[in-house]
Amino acid sequence: MTLWRRVGAWVSGLRVRLVLAFALLGVTTTVAVASGSYFQARTVILQQAQDAAVTSLTDQLTKVYPIVQLPPTQDDLELLAQRLSDRESFAVVVYRDMRTQSGSKLADPLTPELRQEVRDGRIAWQRVSLAGEPALLIGTQLALDSPDGTSRPSGVEVYSVRSLVPEQQSIDQLASRAWLTGGLSLLLAVLLALLSARGVLRPVRDLSQAARRLGEGDLSTRLTIRGADELADVARTFNDTAGTLERQVGELRRLESDARRFVADVSHELRTPLAAMTAVTDVLDEEAEHLPGDAGRAARLVSQETQNLTQLVNDLIEISRFDSGTARLALDDVDVAAAVTATLRIRGWLDRVRTELAPGIVARLDPRRLDVIVANLVGNAFRHGAEPVSVRLSADQDWVTIEVADRGPGLDPEVLPHVFDRLYKADTARTRSEGSGLGLAISWENARLHRDGDRRGSLVAGNGHHGGAVFTLRLPRETVDTGGAR
Amino acid sequence: MTGRRTGRALLASGLLLTLVAAGCGVRPSGVITGRPPISGPAQGTWLYLLAQGELVLVLRPVNADPSPTAALSLLAAGPQENERAQGFTSDVPAGLDPVTVTAGAGRSGDLTVRANIAAQALSARAVDQIICTSVAAAAQVSAANTATTVTIVGSDGARGPRACPIR
Numbered sequence: 001m002t003l004w005r006r007v008g009a010w011v012s013g014l015r016v017r018l019v020l021a022f023a024l025l026g027v028t029t030t031v032a033v034a035s036g037s038y039f040q041a042r043t044v045i046l047q048q049a050q051d052a053a054v055t056s057l058t059d060q061l062t063k064v065y066p067i068v069q070l071p072p073t074q075d076d077l078e079l080l081a082q083r084l085s086d087r088e089s090f091a092v093v094v095y096r097d098m099r100t101q102s103g104s105k106l107a108d109p110l111t112p113e114l115r116q117e118v119r120d121g122r123i124a125w126q127r128v129s130l131a132g133e134p135a136l137l138i139g140t141q142l143a144l145d146s147p148d149g150t151s152r153p154s155g156v157e158v159y160s161v162r163s164l165v166p167e168q169q170s171i172d173q174l175a176s177r178a179w180l181t182g183g184l185s186l187l188l189a190v191l192l193a194l195l196s197a198r199g200v201l202r203p204v205r206d207l208s209q210a211a212r213r214l215g216e217g218d219l220s221t222r223l224t225i226r227g228a229d230e231l232a233d234v235a236r237t238f239n240d241t242a243g244t245l246e247r248q249v250g251e252l253r254r255l256e257s258d259a260r261r262f263v264a265d266v267s268h269e270l271r272t273p274l275a276a277m278t279a280v281t282d283v284l285d286e287e288a289e290h291l292p293g294d295a296g297r298a299a300r301l302v303s304q305e306t307q308n309l310t311q312l313v314n315d316l317i318e319i320s321r322f323d324s325g326t327a328r329l330a331l332d333d334v335d336v337a338a339a340v341t342a343t344l345r346i347r348g349w350l351d352r353v354r355t356e357l358a359p360g361i362v363a364r365l366d367p368r369r370l371d372v373i374v375a376n377l378v379g380n381a382f383r384h385g386a387e388p389v390s391v392r393l394s395a396d397q398d399w400v401t402i403e404v405a406d407r408g409p410g411l412d413p414e415v416l417p418h419v420f421d422r423l424y425k426a427d428t429a430r431t432r433s434e435g436s437g438l439g440l441a442i443s444w445e446n447a448r449l450h451r452d453g454d455r456r457g458s459l460v461a462g463n464g465h466h467g468g469a470v471f472t473l474r475l476p477r478e479t480v481d482t483g484g485a486r
Numbered sequence: 487m488t489g490r491r492t493g494r495a496l497l498a499s500g501l502l503l504t505l506v507a508a509g510c511g512v513r514p515s516g517v518i519t520g521r522p523p524i525s526g527p528a529q530g531t532w533l534y535l536l537a538q539g540e541l542v543l544v545l546r547p548v549n550a551d552p553s554p555t556a557a558l559s560l561l562a563a564g565p566q567e568n569e570r571a572q573g574f575t576s577d578v579p580a581g582l583d584p585v586t587v588t589a590g591a592g593r594s595g596d597l598t599v600r601a602n603i604a605a606q607a608l609s610a611r612a613v614d615q616i617i618c619t620s621v622a623a624a625a626q627v628s629a630a631n632t633a634t635t636v637t638i639v640g641s642d643g644a645r646g647p648r649a650c651p652i653r
Contacts, residue, residue, distance in 0.1 A: 167512060
């Protein structure tokens with residue numbers, strides 16, 4: 001099927017069509033010209049041969065005059081036939097019932113229509129096929145000059161039978177030359193077609209390759225413009241389009257990076273005042289218990305919000321590192337089960353989480369980032385899902401897989417594509433969540449930062465068979481630090 | 487595209503077919519006629535005998551006297567051996583000889599053949615033999631003699647004038 005489709009595509013391709021068109025054009029022209037000149041040459045050759053033969057016969061016949069006796073004797077007829085025979089022809093002489101023939105064993109080469117025409121008193125000739133070979137029959141009567149100026153038929157009919165084999169050979173030579181010319185012109189046509197197909201197809205192929213490169217994101221792709229034909233126009237248009245695209249994309253990237261830098265700068269600028277505010281709120285926290293009523297609640301609120309703000313700023317700084325490509329992995333050979341257990345223990349979740357951790361899985365990764373991801377996923381499960389929360393660790397040759405599942409309502413299909421978006425709020429009515437709204441985005445970036453060649457870490461959100469959200473983290477076992485490459 | 491290609495293929499194969507149908511090499515032809523046959527002089531006496539009921543020209547080797555009278559005498563003598571062998575006959579009675587031929591007094595060039603025979607009893611073919619032979623002989627004697635009609639005068643009257651049916 002595929003083979004047939006490919007053959008079909010090749011057959012209907014430009015190259016084959018061009019070759020066919022050129023070949024047909026060449027063959028048609030050659031056939032027309034060659035056959036035309038062949039027929040004309042054949043006619044000329046045959047006419048010349050016939051005319052020469054007729055002239056030669058009449059010349060020879062003038063020498064048999066004067067005729068002294070009628071009716072002639074058989075000897076007379078034989079003598080006449082002998083005189084008219086030569087290497088290429090023989091003669092048949094007929095007088096009423098008498099008939100003599102020189103030089104050939106053929107029974108009777110004469111055709112009735114020719115004899116009739118000769119008897120009616122004209123020189124006549126005809127091409128016939130004698131024993132498979134072409135021959136020319138020429139016939140005439142011997143007429144007698146009457147004393148009164150007219151001529152009278154004597155009744156002696158002379159026929160000359162001349163072989164046309166030499167003419168046939170010349171004509172056959174013409175034909176074979178015509179075939180040769182036709183074959184050569186066909187060859188030439190095919191060569192020309194291939195050449196012109198190359199001339200057309202190469203720019204088309206270049207264009208196709210350039211378009212593919214452009215589609216793959218290489219916006220600096222340009223075509224070399226050759227000549228001034230339609231294909232050059234297409235190439236020029238392509239270059240213009242690519243140029244415009246590159247400019248606009250560059251502008252967009254510049255704007256985006258400006259925005260990110262702005263966020264990063266703002267975050268950094270906020271750190272110092274936040275540190276001061278944290279110090280103040282620590283004091284306030286201690287004093288809150290002694291403060292009466294509303295003042296105590298306000299102090300606790302300020303303290304809580306300051307912590308949230310600090311968390312948000314830290315997350316923003318973290319994410320701006322990913323965006324600027326300055327995030328670096330601190331790789332270490334890590335016992336993954338132990339690392340996950342440690343994460344849970346530090347947060348005090350070890351008793352609340354069901355763990356299925358395959359022991360002895362050692363992977364090369366950044367333990368701090370693994371800790372951030374696992375803590376975020378489990379924390380989210382507690383916050384948004386419902387217990388029991390389970391963490392499963394498994395591994396194969398190339399990958400380490402950690403699944404975090406809860407038994408809550410699961411993720412809304414509309415939400416699913418956006419869970420890793422920054423500051424995305426699943427519940428639009430809830431304008432303020434406990435988290436910064438950046439946790440999953442940071443986890444996702446952390447997962448992707450781990451890569452080994454073509455293998456790249458991933459974090460996927462989905463719903464389990466029994467309801468509840470399932471987040472699946474996959475990391476390559478042998479991460480190689482490639483710097484901040486995104 | 488397919489239709490155009492099919493059309494081209496049809497055109498090409500049609501041309502090839504024409505070529506094949508017209509054939510290569512030397513083809514037999516019909517009868518081609520040229521000018522009238524060549525003509526040359528004849529030496530001898532022209533006589534007209536009969537073969538299968540038709541007038542046929544016969545040349546006798548030339549003798550001393552090419553006059554119409556001599557020619558008619560030869561005609562009266564009948565076909566010779568070799569002529570008879572080829573089926574030639576004559577309707578002219580031997581009694582035609584002696585005969586005289588004179589240029590007619592009427593229209594210029596007319597001939598009168600006088601003989602001691604029953605002219606009315608002569609068959610039509612015998613009359614033609616006599617007329618054609620005498621016209622040919624008269625022309626041979628003198629090219630200026632352009633006689634075309636002959637009157638045969640016998641013992642029972644005259645026949646003609648008539649012209650030789652062979653032109």
